[in-house]
Amino acid sequence: MEQTILNGEVQVKEEYTQYIVIRLGAENFGIDIKHVDNIVRMQRMTRVPKVPAYIRGVINLRGEVIPVISLRVKFGLEPDVEQKSTRIIILKTEQDGNVGVMVDEVKEVVTLGESQVDKVAPDARETKVGHVIGVGKYQDELVSILDMACISLEEQEA
Amino acid sequence: MREAKKSGLNVYGMTVVVQESCLLKAARAFLVFKAIEEKGEIVVSVPSAQDVEDQKFDRDFTLVVISEHDLDTVIKAAQNVSEIEKVTGAVIEIPEEDTKPSQDVKKVEEPAEKKAGAQATPEKKTVSKPVVNRTVRVDIEKLDVLMNLVSELIIAKNSLVAVTEQDKGRSNSGVSQQMDYLESVTTNLHESVMKVRMVPIESVVNKFPRMIRDLSKKLGKKMELYMTGEETELDRTVVDEIGDPLMHLLRNSADHGLESAEVRAQRGKPEVGSIFLDAYQDGNNVVIEVRDDGNGIDVEAVKKKAIERSVITSEQAEIMTDKDVINLLFLPSFSTAKQVTDVSGRGVGLDVVRSKIEALSGEVEVKSELGVGSTWTIRLPLTLAIIQSLMVAVGGEKYALSLAAIQTIEDVPRSDVKLVENREVINLRGSVLPLIRLNNLLDVESKKGDDENLIVVVVKKGDRMAGLVIDELLGQQEIVIKSLGKYIKHCKFISGATILGDGEVALILDANALI
Numbered sequence: 001m002e003q004t005i006l007n008g009e010v011q012v013k014e015e016y017t018q019y020i021v022i023r024l025g026a027e028n029f030g031i032d033i034k035h036v037d038n039i040v041r042m043q044r045m046t047r048v049p050k051v052p053a054y055i056r057g058v059i060n061l062r063g064e065v066i067p068v069i070s071l072r073v074k075f076g077l078e079p080d081v082e083q084k085s086t087r088i089i090i091l092k093t094e095q096d097g098n099v100g101v102m103v104d105e106v107k108e109v110v111t112l113g114e115s116q117v118d119k120v121a122p123d124a125r126e127t128k129v130g131h132v133i134g135v136g137k138y139q140d141e142l143v144s145i146l147d148m149a150c151i152s153l154e155e156q157e158a
Numbered sequence: 159m160r161e162a163k164k165s166g167l168n169v170y171g172m173t174v175v176v177q178e179s180c181l182l183k184a185a186r187a188f189l190v191f192k193a194i195e196e197k198g199e200i201v202v203s204v205p206s207a208q209d210v211e212d213q214k215f216d217r218d219f220t221l222v223v224i225s226e227h228d229l230d231t232v233i234k235a236a237q238n239v240s241e242i243e244k245v246t247g248a249v250i251e252i253p254e255e256d257t258k259p260s261q262d263v264k265k266v267e268e269p270a271e272k273k274a275g276a277q278a279t280p281e282k283k284t285v286s287k288p289v290v291n292r293t294v295r296v297d298i299e300k301l302d303v304l305m306n307l308v309s310e311l312i313i314a315k316n317s318l319v320a321v322t323e324q325d326k327g328r329s330n331s332g333v334s335q336q337m338d339y340l341e342s343v344t345t346n347l348h349e350s351v352m353k354v355r356m357v358p359i360e361s362v363v364n365k366f367p368r369m370i371r372d373l374s375k376k377l378g379k380k381m382e383l384y385m386t387g388e389e390t391e392l393d394r395t396v397v398d399e400i401g402d403p404l405m406h407l408l409r410n411s412a413d414h415g416l417e418s419a420e421v422r423a424q425r426g427k428p429e430v431g432s433i434f435l436d437a438y439q440d441g442n443n444v445v446i447e448v449r450d451d452g453n454g455i456d457v458e459a460v461k462k463k464a465i466e467r468s469v470i471t472s473e474q475a476e477i478m479t480d481k482d483v484i485n486l487l488f489l490p491s492f493s494t495a496k497q498v499t500d501v502s503g504r505g506v507g508l509d510v511v512r513s514k515i516e517a518l519s520g521e522v523e524v525k526s527e528l529g530v531g532s533t534w535t536i537r538l539p540l541t542l543a544i545i546q547s548l549m550v551a552v553g554g555e556k557y558a559l560s561l562a563a564i565q566t567i568e569d570v571p572r573s574d575v576k577l578v579e580n581r582e583v584i585n586l587r588g589s590v591l592p593l594i595r596l597n598n599l600l601d602v603e604s605k606k607g608d609d610e611n612l613i614v615v616v617v618k619k620g621d622r623m624a625g626l627v628i629d630e631l632l633g634q635q636e637i638v639i640k641s642l643g644k645y646i647k648h649c650k651f652i653s654g655a656t657i658l659g660d661g662e663v664a665l666i667l668d669a670n671a672l673i
Contacts (some may be wrong), residue, residue, distance in 0.1 A: 013288075014588045022488060033370070044661075044662055044665040045663075046555070046655070046662065046665065047555065047663065048646055048652065048665065049599070049600040049602075049652075050601070051646055055645075056647060058646070058655055058663050058665075059663065060657045060661050060662070060663045061309055061315075062306060063305075063306030063307070063309045063657060064306065064640070065640045065641070065642060065643065065644055065655040065657070065663055066643070067642065067645045067646050095644065096643060096644045097643045097644060097645070099643075099645055110326075128663050151262050156438070
């Protein structure tokens with residue numbers, strides 16, 4: 001939050017962030033839009049042998065070979081069933097370059113202010129360790145804000 | 159021009175002839191341009207000012223000048239530039255009808271009226287080739303983007319071809335003709351873009367003569383560097399990396415290789431030591447050789463040192479071949495120099511040389527004869543980006559194998575497979591090869607029946623060979639290597655990926671890691 005003094009009054013300027021809302025099973029997740037490079041439809045994927053199960057394979061995105069991971073497998077849900085709405089979100093990561101994540105559906109883009117996002121306390125993270133950094137409230141729905149670290153290499157030993 | 163005439167300015171046609179002996183014609187011409195521009199304005203120039211600057215003219219060029227000065231002043235100004243043989247000029251009369259100005263030049267000093275344009279043409283047929291190296295510096299990333307776009311274009315073209323072939327029944331020949339044309343254009347485009355990445359190694363080796371001169375002073379040895387094949391082209395990324403290893407090798411030759419003047423005299427060698435740097439293309443490889451006529455590698459001294467440092471035992475030393483001993487030099491922190499100088503002797507050099515060259519998927523080889531000299535041969539792939547590959551199918555998936563590692567392809571009956579220490583081997587013309595079932599390794603189901611013959615691709619790494627069992631051969635193909643990214647790095651035997659013509663991604667198997 002940032003405070004600015006305008007006409008002698010103290011105004012609190014809230015910082016807004018845009019999130020892409022995706023669906024995985026029954027749950028909605030939000031991904032900070034600044035990490036998103038692109039959203040593509042499901043396409044032919046080449047399996048890579050001897051890698052952790054959540055790495056589904058690699059795709060050709062405009063001449064670039066990009067690994068695709070399955071958030072479902074990563075989060076311990078049942079493996080993806082390809083549907084019409086299945087999309088691959090291409091995320092930009094600093095250390096690993098572009099990485100694609102498979103999601104069941106891309107719903108919308110929402111703008112949430114800081115006050116609308118409840119930070120998850122570190123001790124409340126038993127179930128999905130490190131995946132969610134906050135829960136956003138948008139209209140009547142809850143959106144779990146994903147921690148980008150969950151797709152990074154650190155957790156690859158899983 | 160007509161307006162200039164009306165406002166009282168003079169229009170001149172001039173022909174300037176540069177002396178035949180002049181070396182920098184473009185520079186002279188530039189000075190003439192400058193001198194004339196002080197007196198007036200150059201409206202037309204034949205050949206164009208750009209061509210003149212690029213030295214694309216023989217000895218003369220023709221100008222049309224607007225000036226307030228009289229003709230002699232302008233001619234004098236041009237003549238003041240040295241190495242100008244002759245300047246002729248004339249006042250241009252603007253006729254009523256609009257004709258090309260350069261054709262209306264009348265010569266004052268030449269009574270016979272000769273059209274300037276006509277005069278200029280016969281001599282211009284022998285336009286000398288521009289001496290200057292005309293290059294553009296481009297960021298390598300931009301080239302990668304271009305390369306990707308070309309690959310995309312080829313993929314798009316391939317799908318277009320597939321679509322037209324589907325309704326071939328009613329398609330007219332015009333479409334397929336144009337499609338062939340498109341195909342040849344994209345193929346050429348692809349090749350050209352590939353070539354753009356190639357640069358001569360000149361830029362790297364140019365600094366070596368100076369380095370050798372400096373070393374010569376520092377070490378107090380007389381030496382000379384002879385270089386050939388500077389124009390040999392390599393992939394940009396390779397050229398950038400190859401400088402340091404070469405420098406190490408040259409320093410080695412200068413410091414360890416060449417003997418002192420007294421020793422050379424004793425051995426009856428010329429006083430000045432010679433170091434050679436030769437580069438040439440050999441098939442799909444580029445070979446760079448660093449050679450000297452110095453002492454060569456003293457194998458016994460290396461052995462002694464190795465035993466001293468307990469790298470090897472004296473028993474091991476007994477049975478080691480000279481080649482093995484020389485390879486010890488590449489070990490980290492191994493140095494035979496008796497003292498550490500600022501030139502060499504820290505034992506870092508050769509280790510770094512080898513790891514760097516291996517990182518570029520090249521190899522280093524040493525040949526040495528004591529007292530005669532040594533030769534270091536670096537063999538590098540022409541480009542890192544493109545390799546010749548064999549496409550194979552394993553359980554319905556496509557994989558690429560680098561053709562460089564493949565020895566032969568064999569059709570082996572099941573009955574020929576024997577078990578040794580519970581591992582499958584085949585006896586191929588007297589040599590026993592271990593078999594690697596790629597489908598087991600890659601966790602896929604083989605699509606072949608149990609009774610069919612095995613297709614075995616024999617790969618070689620150094621002296622070791624192995625047979626890879628595959629399902630099907632798909633053919634040879636030139637592929638562009640793409641990185642799998644840092645994300646997937648667990649996979650040891652996959653060295654990268656490539657995008658096939660139809661847009662599909664195929665993985666490249668690293669035969670070296672499989673053995």
